[in-house]
Amino acid sequence: xxxxxxxxxxxxxxxxxxxxxxxxxxxxxxxxxxxxxxxxxxxxxxxxxxxxxxxxxxxxxxxxxxxxxxxxxxxxxxxxxxxxxxxxxxxxxxxxxxxxxxxxxxxxxxxxxxx
Amino acid sequence: xxxxxxxxxxxxxxxxxxxxxxxxxxxxxxxxxxxxxxxxxxxxxxxxxxxxxxxxxxxxxxxxxxxxxxxxxxxxxxxxxxxxxxxxxxxxxxxxxxxxxxxxxxxxxxxxxx
Numbered sequence: 001x002x003x004x005x006x007x008x009x010x011x012x013x014x015x016x017x018x019x020x021x022x023x024x025x026x027x028x029x030x031x032x033x034x035x036x037x038x039x040x041x042x043x044x045x046x047x048x049x050x051x052x053x054x055x056x057x058x059x060x061x062x063x064x065x066x067x068x069x070x071x072x073x074x075x076x077x078x079x080x081x082x083x084x085x086x087x088x089x090x091x092x093x094x095x096x097x098x099x100x101x102x103x104x105x106x107x108x109x110x111x112x113x114x115x
Numbered sequence: 116x117x118x119x120x121x122x123x124x125x126x127x128x129x130x131x132x133x134x135x136x137x138x139x140x141x142x143x144x145x146x147x148x149x150x151x152x153x154x155x156x157x158x159x160x161x162x163x164x165x166x167x168x169x170x171x172x173x174x175x176x177x178x179x180x181x182x183x184x185x186x187x188x189x190x191x192x193x194x195x196x197x198x199x200x201x202x203x204x205x206x207x208x209x210x211x212x213x214x215x216x217x218x219x220x221x222x223x224x225x226x227x228x229x
């Protein structure tokens with residue numbers, strides 16, 4: 001079953017605009033991660049935020065985490081056409097333990113950035 | 116440093132056949148996880164191996180099995196293939212043993228069952 005629900009399912013923007021994707025999850029977590037997938041390819045890790053962190057930055061990416069609401073957001077600033085991809089949030093679904101390689105993924109947001 | 120390598124990249128099978136997929140993790144990574152990705156169900160966890168031991172298993176029937184070798188390479192096998200097994204099968208490796216942190220994914224093996 002999918003723990004993460006992502007919103008919106010699809011997002012279409014122009015180059016230079018910011019893109020915001022949201023993710024909600026159901027259980028307690030150790031960390032939440034965001035991954036990117038180009039069409040039909042493997043997933044690429046973008047950023048990991050731990051349950052005791054509220055915000056994290058990496059280049060043009062900004063992730064927030066609200067454990068009280070069980071939600072996270074991914075902001076991509078100054079989007080480029082090369083950012084066109086599907087974006088997934090993933091949680092380990094355990095708190096204080098280990099899920100031994102098991103991440104629960106959301107359904108993803110398809111981002112299209114028009115040149 | 117070479118990434119995660121999956122073979123074959125594409126394959127076509129017919130119902131009832133069996134298939135074996137291979138995954139070579141990043142050098143030094145001892146944890147290997149497998150995921151199935153379909154349009155309907157999304158990404159679903161199959162199983163995870165560490166030091167040749169299966170430590171975790173997802174909710175898949177017994178037709179799905181796997182193993183890991185002493186060099187950390189892993190294989191997964193699907194027997195008695197069904198049409199619904201058509202999917203992208205992704206392998207991921209990780210260095211950290213005690214925490215599911217960043218996973219490094221291969222490009223996947225796309226299986227089509229006719």
